[in-house]
Amino acid sequence: MTATTPATKTTSSSGLYRLSEEQLMLRDAVRVLADERIAPRAAEIDRTAEFPEDVRQLLATHDILALPFPEQYGGVGTDLLTVCLAIEQISRVCATSGLILAVQELGALPVLIAGSADQKQRWLPDLAAGRTLIAFALTEAEAGSDARAVRTRAVRDGDDYVIDGAKRFISHGSVADLVVVFAATDPSAEKTGRRLSAFVVETDRPGFSVTRLEHKMGIRGSPTAELAFTGLRVPAANLLGEDGDGFGIAMRTFERSRPGIAAQAVGIAQGALEVATRYARDRKQFGRPIGGLQMIQAMLADMDAQTEAARQLLYRACAAIEAGDGDPARWAALCKLVAGDAAMRVTTDAVQVLGGYGYIDEFAVERMMRDAKITQLYEGTQQIQRLVIARSLLRHA
Amino acid sequence: MHIVVLVKPVPDPASGAERLTPDGRLDRAAAPAVVNANDEYALEAALKLVEAHGGEVTLLSMAPPSAPETMRKALAMGAHRGLLVTDDALPGACTLSTTRVLAAALRELQFDLVLAGADTSDGGAGVVPPGVAALLGLPYLSYAARIEPQPDTGTVRVHRIAPTGFDVLEAPMPALVVCTQALGEPRYPSLKGIMAARSKELGSRALADVGVSPQEASGAAATTKVVGTSTPAPRPPTRVIREPAAEAARQLVAFMAERRLI
Numbered sequence: 001m002t003a004t005t006p007a008t009k010t011t012s013s014s015g016l017y018r019l020s021e022e023q024l025m026l027r028d029a030v031r032v033l034a035d036e037r038i039a040p041r042a043a044e045i046d047r048t049a050e051f052p053e054d055v056r057q058l059l060a061t062h063d064i065l066a067l068p069f070p071e072q073y074g075g076v077g078t079d080l081l082t083v084c085l086a087i088e089q090i091s092r093v094c095a096t097s098g099l100i101l102a103v104q105e106l107g108a109l110p111v112l113i114a115g116s117a118d119q120k121q122r123w124l125p126d127l128a129a130g131r132t133l134i135a136f137a138l139t140e141a142e143a144g145s146d147a148r149a150v151r152t153r154a155v156r157d158g159d160d161y162v163i164d165g166a167k168r169f170i171s172h173g174s175v176a177d178l179v180v181v182f183a184a185t186d187p188s189a190e191k192t193g194r195r196l197s198a199f200v201v202e203t204d205r206p207g208f209s210v211t212r213l214e215h216k217m218g219i220r221g222s223p224t225a226e227l228a229f230t231g232l233r234v235p236a237a238n239l240l241g242e243d244g245d246g247f248g249i250a251m252r253t254f255e256r257s258r259p260g261i262a263a264q265a266v267g268i269a270q271g272a273l274e275v276a277t278r279y280a281r282d283r284k285q286f287g288r289p290i291g292g293l294q295m296i297q298a299m300l301a302d303m304d305a306q307t308e309a310a311r312q313l314l315y316r317a318c319a320a321i322e323a324g325d326g327d328p329a330r331w332a333a334l335c336k337l338v339a340g341d342a343a344m345r346v347t348t349d350a351v352q353v354l355g356g357y358g359y360i361d362e363f364a365v366e367r368m369m370r371d372a373k374i375t376q377l378y379e380g381t382q383q384i385q386r387l388v389i390a391r392s393l394l395r396h397a
Numbered sequence: 398m399h400i401v402v403l404v405k406p407v408p409d410p411a412s413g414a415e416r417l418t419p420d421g422r423l424d425r426a427a428a429p430a431v432v433n434a435n436d437e438y439a440l441e442a443a444l445k446l447v448e449a450h451g452g453e454v455t456l457l458s459m460a461p462p463s464a465p466e467t468m469r470k471a472l473a474m475g476a477h478r479g480l481l482v483t484d485d486a487l488p489g490a491c492t493l494s495t496t497r498v499l500a501a502a503l504r505e506l507q508f509d510l511v512l513a514g515a516d517t518s519d520g521g522a523g524v525v526p527p528g529v530a531a532l533l534g535l536p537y538l539s540y541a542a543r544i545e546p547q548p549d550t551g552t553v554r555v556h557r558i559a560p561t562g563f564d565v566l567e568a569p570m571p572a573l574v575v576c577t578q579a580l581g582e583p584r585y586p587s588l589k590g591i592m593a594a595r596s597k598e599l600g601s602r603a604l605a606d607v608g609v610s611p612q613e614a615s616g617a618a619a620t621t622k623v624v625g626t627s628t629p630a631p632r633p634p635t636r637v638i639r640e641p642a643a644e645a646a647r648q649l650v651a652f653m654a655e656r657r658l659i
Binding site: 022061063064 | 470591
């Protein structure tokens with residue numbers, strides 16, 4: 001092993017990958033930390049629905065939040081696949097905790113993609129160290145899948161922009177120090193893709209408020225906030241890219257953030273498969289372990305096959321996106337679509353394998369089933385993923 | 398302050414796959430290798446000492462050629478470099494050979510302290526550290542629960558675990574200290590530590606490089622041999638008394654009286 005070994009071994013034309021020694025070590029280190037330090041907290045995080053500040057500190061201390069950031073800003077400087085390996089391992093035991101890394105990456109991507117050198121120097125070191133958290137605020141009550149319909153306005157006023165409006169379903173919106181806010185700077189732009197601009201907003205600015213926290217079915221420890229901006233003044237130095245770049249920045253962000261959600265989904269599915277398999281081995285009915293029954297065996301085999309298929313597609317997609325191989329938006333949508341559906345099916349079947357015990361909170365699978373649902377919804381519903389895939393197909397036909 | 402930590406790759410006890418080959422040697426292919434757990438406590442103590450006093454930590458191991466993979470994990474915890482003595486003549490070597498090899502390798506290293514784990518989870522002999530100290534003429538401070546270097550006087554003070562509490566020992570440096578788990582839990586490697594470990598120096602030496610002949614240390618020169626193993630009979634299940642104190646005491650006395658223990 002030498003320092004010049006690439007993090008991921010890919011051949012760009014065929015998109016084949018295999019995990020490097022370094023990736024395996026990083027993955028295993030995160031797995032140990034997840035098993036020993038995060039898993040014992042998962043049930044309580046779900047029950048109390050409180051943001052696990054201790055887990056955030058743990059992820060910061062062990063450089064896990066530093067994974068998506070370049071070394072020059074204090075990051076670990078790994079590739080997309082390695083970030084996904086970490087999200088997968090954490091989500092295997094606690095989807096809320098896995099989301100801490102996924103959201104940090106989601107929020108930071110607009111800065112990484114479109115930020116100037118000054119902006120990166122200003123915000124990324126604290127984000128990489130986990131001293132600050134960042135959220136991504138695109139969705140509004142009336143602008144979900146139709147992101148172009150954003151009504152939040154940003155109006156230039158001298159050296160500042162003044163932002164008015166509201167955002168909904170913003171992960172970490174109430175705990176973040178920075179929020180990337182997408183606001184219309186030119187609502188009447190001829191090209192609807194040029195209506196929005198992206199701003200990094202410090203949440204301690206006057207005019208920023210958290211107006212509501214949602215009560216959710218799953219990922220209950222991850223605060224999902226409604227945000228209001230009232231005459232919120234930000235310097236033009238906080239604008240990412242140019243006026244009108246916002247929609248493009250958001251779409252390029254999703255090309256790299258959706259695999260993170262796919263990784264969360266694969267992790268949840270893997271966690272549920274492991275619980276169900278152990279239960280099938282230990283639970284005795286009709287005088288023998290239920291794992292000896294073919295109907296249970298078939299369910300476990302299908303769960304394993306679906307999880308592994310989703311995982312392989314995810315890793316392949318990460319390698320392709322990193323290598324600029326093909327249409328990255330399509331790869332991102334493919335892996336999230338397949339992984340989200342796999343997580344939902346596998347966790348539902350895990351509850352079935354456990355029977356009545358799966359429906360109560362003595363075992364983790366009911367939590368995993370509730371957590372799995374969100375992976376079919378956020379960062380684009382499964383329907384939006386299909387739309388992206390189909391458009392890519394037809395464009396290249 | 399320069400500290401050398403003796404580390405040994407051992408079969409992972411958590412794998413449940415530790416076993417011997419038919420000729421009584423450790424079957425290294427049977428289970429994945431990890432750093433001996435007691436050595437991790439010694440490494441943690443070393444890292445804390447250099448964090449407090451400055452300096453560097455060097456790992457030293459005598460092990461098969463596959464050891465660097467395991468040693469990288471110890472480097473990821475924060476050790477600065479590693480040195481592995483490996484040689485085709487060494488498989489099957491006994492603790493005396495190991496002691497001679499490690500002592501010879503240490504003669505070429507600069508150090509103020511050598512830290513070692515109390516024993517290993519595979520061999521369990523616990524004789525290598527005192528042997529190394531004896532061969533090198535180093536002060537030997539065992540079962541340390543606390544290690545306090547005194548830079549002003551060039552000495553080290555150790556709290557040694559004793560039946561009645563602690564013995565406080567002080568010796569001039571360089572010295573060899575055997576560490577216990579009372580020194581504190583080993584840290585998890587950070588991800589940056591793992592990345593950095595890839596480019597850390599991990600040297601390799603053969604027997605001849607450290608000036609040891611195969612007559613002094615090798616599998617062929619082994620002074621001990623495993624002639625047989627047996628698994629102890631399983632102990633009867635533990636009886637736990639969960640009663641209020643008075644009733645618990647009554648049952649405990651009855652239990653012991655029944656067996657004529659009191």
